[in-house]
Amino acid sequence: MNDVTPENTDQAANTRQPAAPAQSHRLFRVYNVYRIVISLVLTGLLFVDPVQLDQPMRLPMQYQSGVLAYLALNVIIGLLLMQGLRPGQRHITFSVLVDILAIHFFLVTSSGITNGLANLIIISVAAGNILTPSRMGIFYAALAAICSLAVASWGVMALNDNVDNIVRAGSLGILYFGAALILQSVTRRMQRSEELADYRARSIVELEKINEQIIQRMRTGIVVTDQDGRIRLANGAAEELLFGLTGNEGHHSRVLPIALLEGLTAxxxxxxxRPEPCQIQSASPMIQASFTRLDEENSDLILVFIEDLSKVTQQAQQMKLASLGRLTASIAHEVRNPLGAISHAAQLMQESGDIGEPDQRMLDIIQRHSRRVNGIIDNVLDLSRRRQANAELVDLPQWLEDFTQDYQQARGCQDGEPVSIELETVPTVPSARFDRSQIEQVLTNLCDNGLRYSQEQTGSPRLTLRVGATADGERAYIDIQDYGPGISEEYRTSIFEPFFTTDKSGTGLGLYLARELCETNQAHLALLKQDRPGCCFRITFAPSGRLI
Known part of the structure; x- marks a missing residue:
């Protein structure tokens, strides 16, 4: 997607500045250090007898003043750079021009073009072409060549110097232009190489960010672990599947849960x-893990992919129920008409006075199953017509207290027994984001079932609603605890499947519809394992910051 090829290098370079400012700043700092060193050397040579160097001075006072002024200028620029000055193109141009003119001034006031200082001009021209690889670099070479010829010509005409000095000046001019052209070519190549390397480096960084975003937003959990199951890295989906719904006990230790450790060992x-599907805890969904080595050469790290099987199962069930819903919607009218006729006929027969007890039992069966078929049609139609969640941020303890009061007032008594609902809460509960009407429908279904089974077992319709927060403090949950006979182990994995029921009068769609509504609100409905009698269903909500 972001691959770099030679064909698109020029296009990439055109979208950027021609030179990297940071590199120019670093090179100019190095060049200024060189200028200070040269200035110090020239200043030190002022204290040496010129006769010992065999370099008689033409204008010694002007030469000394020029060297000291040159040193002062370079020191001032160095101090400004130390104070944070960021040199621009005008600073670079000014410095190179000053160097070319200053060194030629030293040549004029010392011994002319034959002085070894003339070689320093080549370095100044080279530095100018490295720092400014453009037409300005050629200008530096032309200016230096003209100045050198002028110094040599002045010496020949005014001071009777050897004419060969003009040839030497011309040779130096050729060197200036040669250095300028060669260094400009080399500098441009280096800049293109650096631009390409920088472009590729930025592309790699962008790809890493994209990959990180993709991995973090994937709904497949990805974990990197060592041979002993200690977690090195995990994306957000893995954190939620392994630790999100059950607290963060494993999150602190950063070790794979026991179920996955057993799968890793196998x-x-x-x-x-292929490892068997497993469940981290009773409130967690069923997951399927697959393992592979991160690197065949370095086999210490293992890559674990974690799939939420409940999502796959729900998608299959949704497809099946969508088809069933469309079929039911199309035939609901045809089914309900004869069903209503059957129910009405049975009701008329019950009102007849000469119906015996065996016939009465048969009529009760007809009425009961007519209501059950009608309930199945209503539930399937509700599934096919289900709307999207209209989520809002809710203060869960206050909302649950209002729900409990309204529910108890609506139910009143059940079979002559007053309904008793105990509400328990903790001091700190994070807010939850959900559709009030949909979660209220879920709670009503669970409370109806809990009260019915509690009364069958204890003779009293009572249950406990408990609101709290997961161990990581980011998710709120509601527990619905009844006091009924509970659910046997063989049925625990099937109770959320559509049309599964242990009640002869039930439709088998209540719990399935409840879980579907929870999933629509990014919540999770699970049956907890516990030692006490009865059932405890838990609704765990998503973090309040997550939008639905």
Whole structure:
């Protein structure tokens, strides 16, 4: 997606500045250090007898003043750079021009073009072409060549110097232009290489950010672990599947949960065998883990992919129920008409005075199953017509207290027994984001079931609603605890499947519809395992910051 090829390098370079400012700043600092060193050397040579150097001075006072002024200027620029001055193009141009003119001034006031200082001009021209690889660099070379010829010509005409000095000046001019052209070519190549390397580096960084975003937003959990199951890295989906709904006990220790550790051990013994689906805790969904080595050469790290099987199952069930819903909607009228006729006929027969007890039982069966078929049609139609969640941020303890009061007032008594609902809460509960009407429908269904089974078991319709927060403090939950006979182990994995029921009068769609409504609100409905009698259903809400 962001691959860099030679064909698109020029296009990438055109979208950027021609030179990297940071590199120019660094090179100019180095060049200024060189100028200070040269200035100090020239200043030190002032204290040496010119006769010992065999370099007689033409204008010694002007030469000394020029060297000291040159040193002062370079020191001032160095101090400004130390104070944070960010040199621009005008600073670079000014410095190179000053160097070319200053060194030629030293040549005029010292011994002319034959002085070794003339070689320093080549370095100044080279530096100018490195720092400014453009037409300005050629201008530096032309200016230096003209100045050198002028110094040599003045010496020949005014001071009777050897004419060969003009040839030397011309040779230096050729060197200036040669250095300018060669260094401009090399500098441009280096800049293109650096631009390409920088472009590729930025592309790699962008790809890393994109990959990180993709991995973090994937609904497949990805975990990197070592041979002992200690977690090195995990994306958001893995954190939620492994630790999000059950607290963060494993999150602190950063070790795979026991169920996955057993799967990891079995995989290491037989890598070809697919691990069995497992459940981290009773409130967690069923997950399928697959293992692979992160690097065949370095086998210390293992990559774990974690799939939420409940999502796959729900998608299959949704497709099945969508088809069933469309079928039911199309035939609801045809089914309900004869069903209503059957129910009405049974009701008329019950009102007849000469119906015996066996016939009365048969009529009760007809009425009961007519109501059940009608309930199935209503539930399937509700599934096919289900709207999207209209989520809002809710203060869960206050909302649950209002729901409890309204529910108790609406139910009043059940079979002559007053309904008793105990509400328990903790001091700190995070807010939850959900559709009030949909979650109220879920709670009403669970409370109806809990009260019915509690009364069958204890003779009293009572249950407990408990609101709290997961161990990480980010998710709120509601527990619905009844006091009924509970659910046997063989049925625990099937109670949320559509049309599964242990009640002869039930439709088998209540719990399935409840879980579907929870999933619509990014909540999770689960049956907790516990030692006490009865059932405890838990609704765990998503973090309040997550939008639905």
């Amino acid at each position: 995989w290491k013994e037989n890598p070809r065998k």
